[in-house]
Amino acid sequence: ETGVTQTPRHLVMGMTNKKSLKCEQHLGHNAMYWYKQSAKKPLELMFVYNFKEQTENNSVPSRFSPECPNSSHLFLHLHTLQPEDSALYLCASSPSGRANTGELFFGEGSRLTVL
Amino acid sequence: GDSVTQMEGPVTLSEEAFLTINCTYTATGYPSLFWYVQYPGEGLQLLLKATKADDKGSNKGFEATYRKETTSFHLEKGSVQVSDSAVYFCALTLLSDDKIIFGKGTRLHILP
Numbered sequence: 001e002t003g004v005t006q007t008p009r010h011l012v013m014g015m016t017n018k019k020s021l022k023c024e025q026h027l028g029h030n031a032m033y034w035y036k037q038s039a040k041k042p043l044e045l046m047f048v049y050n051f052k053e054q055t056e057n058n059s060v061p062s063r064f065s066p067e068c069p070n071s072s073h074l075f076l077h078l079h080t081l082q083p084e085d086s087a088l089y090l091c092a093s094s095p096s097g098r099a100n101t102g103e104l105f106f107g108e109g110s111r112l113t114v115l
Numbered sequence: 116g117d118s119v120t121q122m123e124g125p126v127t128l129s130e131e132a133f134l135t136i137n138c139t140y141t142a143t144g145y146p147s148l149f150w151y152v153q154y155p156g157e158g159l160q161l162l163l164k165a166t167k168a169d170d171k172g173s174n175k176g177f178e179a180t181y182r183k184e185t186t187s188f189h190l191e192k193g194s195v196q197v198s199d200s201a202v203y204f205c206a207l208t209l210l211s212d213d214k215i216i217f218g219k220g221t222r223l224h225i226l227p
Contacts, residue, residue: 004158042119043159043204043217090158102149102208102215106158 003027006091006107013081014115021076021110023091030095032074033104034066037088049074081114088112117142119205121218128195129226136190136221138179138205146207148172148181148188153202153220162203200225
């Protein structure tokens with residue numbers, strides 16, 4: 001039990017579908033993150049939320065839409081995705097609200113396949 | 116720009132072998148350095164860290180020493196186990212920048 005829970009663990013969707021990934025943290029942290037993990041590439045930071053406010057959008061295409069209704073929940077809404085968006089999407093949280101403490105707590109990830 | 120470079124994997128070793136996974140960094144300031152581990156089917160977990168030159172981070176038998184002169188933070192373990200099979204990520208952070216920069220990861224296979 002890592003304290004950060006992601007659902008679903010696996011998702012297969014067509015390019016015209018709309019789906020959402022959910023992340024919940026039970027650690028009382030103030031910041032939450034979405035990362036994309038693709039084979040043979042560094043982890044790509046997508047979005048950062050501090051105290052429910054988005055503080056980072058790392059040039060992510062608009063077909064990915066984050067939502068943070070409170071400091072414990074984070075969503076990633078997906079629509080009209082491309083096959084190259086297939087990857088493992090990792091949610092993370094940090095206690096301080098600043099990533100530069102380096103202490104991120106990750107969920108197990110949602111494996112997305114776009115057909 | 117700031118970056119982390121790790122040795123290419125996969126690395127395959129027999130149980131009880133000595134492990135080294137190389138990591139070097141480029142940074143404009145004085146970074147803090149980290150190793151994260153990702154076991155199969157799981158997210159990343161912080162393994163160890165070092166926040167200043169000559170610091171040694173250690174956990175679960177793994178060690179890494181912050182070498183400013185060689186800009187390195189190599190991960191070592193004296194005797195690996197099958198359960199150490201995972202992907203290992205080197206990372207850095209800078210106080211001046213609210214980001215953590217990860218390397219590409221090194222996959223480690225330990226054979227019984």
